[in-house]
Amino acid sequence: MRRGWPAVAAASMVVLTACSSGGGGTSAAPSVNADPVKVTGSITVLTNRTDQLGDGTLDKYAAEFNKVYPNVKVKFEGMKDYEGEVKIRMNTENYGDVLPIPSDLSIAQFPNFFSSLGSSEELSKTYQWTDYATVDSKVYGIANFGTVTGFVYNKKVWADAGVTAWPRTPEEFLADLKAIKAKGQAVPYYTNYHDGWPLRQWTDAIGSPSCDEGAKDELATAAQPWAAGGDLNTIDSLVYSIVDQKLSEDDPTTTNWDQSKVMLGTGKVGAMYLGSWSVSQMRDAATKAGADPEDIGYMPFPSTSGKLCSVLQPDYKYAINKHSRNQEAARAWLDWYIAKSGAAQAEQGISSVKGSELPATLKPFTDNGVQLIGQKQDKSAVVKKIDKGAEINLDAPDYRQKLVDIARGAAPGDRDGYFAELDKKWSQAQKTVNG
Secondary structure, X not given: OOOOOOOHHHHHHHHOOOOOXXXXXXXXXXXXXOOHHHOOEEEEEEEOOHHHHHOOHHHHHHHHHHHHOOOEEEEEEEOOOHHHHHHHHOOOOOOOOEEEOOOOOOHHHHHHHEOOOEEHHHHOOOEOOHHHHEEOOEEOOXXXXXXXXXXXXXXXXXHHOOOOOOOOOHHHHHHHXXXXXXXXXXXXXXXXXXXXXXXXXXXXXXXOOOOOOOOOHHHHOOOOOOOOOOHHHHHXXXXXXXXXXXXXXXXXXXXXXXXXXXXXXXXXXXXXXXXOOHHHHHHHHHHHOOOOHHHEEEEOOOOOOOOOEEEEEEOOEEEEEOOOOOHHHHXXXXXXXXXXXXXHHHOOOEEOEOOXXXXXXXXXXXXXXXXXXXXXXXXXXXXXXXXXXXXXXXXOOHHHHHHHHHHOOOOOOOHHHHHHHHHHHHHHHHHHHHO
16 A cells, blocks of 8 residues: 655655754664564554554554564554655654655655664665665665556456457557457446546656666656657656546546456456556455456556566655654664565565565566666655656656546647656756756
8 A cells, every 4th residue: 555645745845954953863783682572662663564553464564573672662653745744843853763764755865764774785685675775885675676667457358359469559458448348247447536646657658668777767857748759748748548438437536446446356346557566466456356366467568678677666665754863763663664574575576684585476478588687876865856856747647647638638738749848847947057
């Protein structure tokens, strides 16, 4: 469950100066006593997984943790609008003890809010993706797991429409959605427009159409990212076409994330663009609704390069509040949860612990020769500055919600005009940032 994008843009402006004076917390990386019984304290763990909070999953993890660390009390606090709510709370020192790092918080700000977990040289020997949270050779967050990008889909819905192979191009993908619509038994694609954050997920596809691990870094110098041939053009053109060709729900303003899982699980929806973490949630929803969880599959984004590629990247990075009074207990939980709890495997995620096996969900990817690629981070700070200056915010749903509104006739304009507007904003901000 990934929630909480609509309030991000408003909150981030406040957070830029929050806690910048440092103070409190510890400059040394919190360690854990070799004797677990001597680790004491009460910690609050913030979570975006309100579903796991409600069904007792997190409490079960805490119970297992307490078998090792009996004198640490773990309390969870869930937020439906996680990104928006937690970033507002980060204007204070009260943002839990352990928390997922908000997605659009600049990496340069991590030391203002989080405790160092140790040197990148040491932690990178054990964990993948430490570079996503490293500042001045210190790591401030560790991902629970990695996820690939693509479409979670109902295999039976697609097969009933006569589609037996993954679409390899955007045009084939649209043709397959039309076949599903013609069958008349399911909404081909569900935008989850109302909750917002699922529309932001499409940004994670950057690199997939072109099979280019440098695609995000290239945004630092690309004057027109939405021009024909670019990944953002391919990605957002597909969003636009799905809605414009009436291959999505009738009224996107009434979508519901929790209900969408049931709809896809029971064959009332054909597909949604989400990270591979979503498969386990859709299968759970199918099981609870009496449908077959094996109907849920996962496919890569269609290609413009001639080969299918999927971006492999970390999910939320977990960090320790630098103002926490229970640094040792917080570190004990963070280390145990990521390396020992089995949460990554339960989510069908790719564990950040090096040497872990790929989840069964991704076996069809390896069987069909899908290439898993990373995304370079060399110019991520520059891209963030340009994005902020352009007031587009690739890591929030707003601009893509407007794209949907244009496509469905609820806002003036057309696709090419909107892309030209985005390119102009990007180009102007780029000149300011790059000089």
